Amino acid sequence: MENIQLILYTVxxxxxxFSAIMMITRRNPIASALWLIFNFxxxxxxxxxxxxxFIAIIQILVYAGAIMVLFIFVIMLxxxxxxxxxxxxxxxxKITAILFxxxxxxxxxxxxxxxxxxxxxxISTEAETxxxxxxxxxxxxxxxxFPIEAIGxxxxxxxxxxxxxxxxxxx
Amino acid sequence: MIFIFSNMxxxxxxxxxxxxxxSIGVIGVLIRRNAIIIFMSIELMLNSVNLSLIxxxxxxxxSQGQILVFFVMAVAAAEAAVGLAIIIALFRNKETINIDEIxxxxx
Numbered sequence: 001m002e003n004i005q006l007i008l009y010t011v012x013x014x015x016x017x018f019s020a021i022m023m024i025t026r027r028n029p030i031a032s033a034l035w036l037i038f039n040f041x042x043x044x045x046x047x048x049x050x051x052x053x054f055i056a057i058i059q060i061l062v063y064a065g066a067i068m069v070l071f072i073f074v075i076m077l078x079x080x081x082x083x084x085x086x087x088x089x090x091x092x093x094k095i096t097a098i099l100f101x102x103x104x105x106x107x108x109x110x111x112x113x114x115x116x117x118x119x120x121x122x123i124s125t126e127a128e129t130x131x132x133x134x135x136x137x138x139x140x141x142x143x144x145x146f147p148i149e150a151i152g153x154x155x156x157x158x159x160x161x162x163x164x165x166x167x168x169x170x171x
Numbered sequence: 172m173i174f175i176f177s178n179m180x181x182x183x184x185x186x187x188x189x190x191x192x193x194s195i196g197v198i199g200v201l202i203r204r205n206a207i208i209i210f211m212s213i214e215l216m217l218n219s220v221n222l223s224l225i226x227x228x229x230x231x232x233x234s235q236g237q238i239l240v241f242f243v244m245a246v247a248a249a250e251a252a253v254g255l256a257i258i259i260a261l262f263r264n265k266e267t268i269n270i271d272e273i274x275x276x277x278x
């Protein structure tokens with residue numbers, strides 16, 4: 001049983017990393033967006049592996065469904081004729097940036113390895129009950145009622161802001 | 172790495188994957204010049220943080236991590252909408268989304 005989990009983790013993890021690398025290296029923004037959608041599906045598979053089924057579905061619905069459709073619409077709205085001329089050459093600045101990012105990754109992996117190796121080796125037995133929609137809904141609307149209202153206000157402000165920003169003329 | 176040879180999927184596996192995805196997002200933000208791809212890299216970084224939150228939540232049996240993921244998703248959706256509106260407004264005014272040419276706020 002644990003073996004199947006390890007195999008699934010490896011498949012989802014390797015595909016997620018691969019699609020992320022493909023996403024940041026494609027020239028065409030549409031190809032990038034499609035690789036990012038693939039990456040979101042793989043991360044959703046990892047959520048299923050972690051027994052967070054409701055979040056996994058929400059991930060597909062909100063990220064792969066709503067947000068990425070918005071991205072693809074905007075990419076298609078912009079007339080990116082000069083996209084080929086966009087200078088994406090390797091400079092010393094970029095190579096230094098990559099090196100420091102890899103240094104950051106090594107530092108974080110080291111920290112995790114020092115603090116969490118051989119701790120928490122199994123998924124908690126309560127994981128299945130806490131990630132049910134029933135439990136999450138109860139927590140969200142009873143314990144976190146005020147943050148939910150604040151998020152509603154934030155989304156309203158976002159709608160108004162997006163319409164104002166994308167309007168033809170400011171005046 | 173020692174933990175590759177053990178047979179159990181433990182918390183550090185998921186945290187390591189999350190860190191790798193986060194670093195790829197950082198690299199994407201730093202090396203690309205296309206504003207939309209920089210934006211997508213930011214979404215990738217938000218997603219990797221969500222992955223670490225969910226893995227902590229599942230391994231420790233605490234639902235607060237999953238609640239926080241909801242709020243992160245709502246804020247990410249809001250950020251994507253406003254950011255893309257800004258990109259459209261920029262493109263209308265300057266006819267480019269190359270961030271090297273968008274420098275009127277630079278001193």
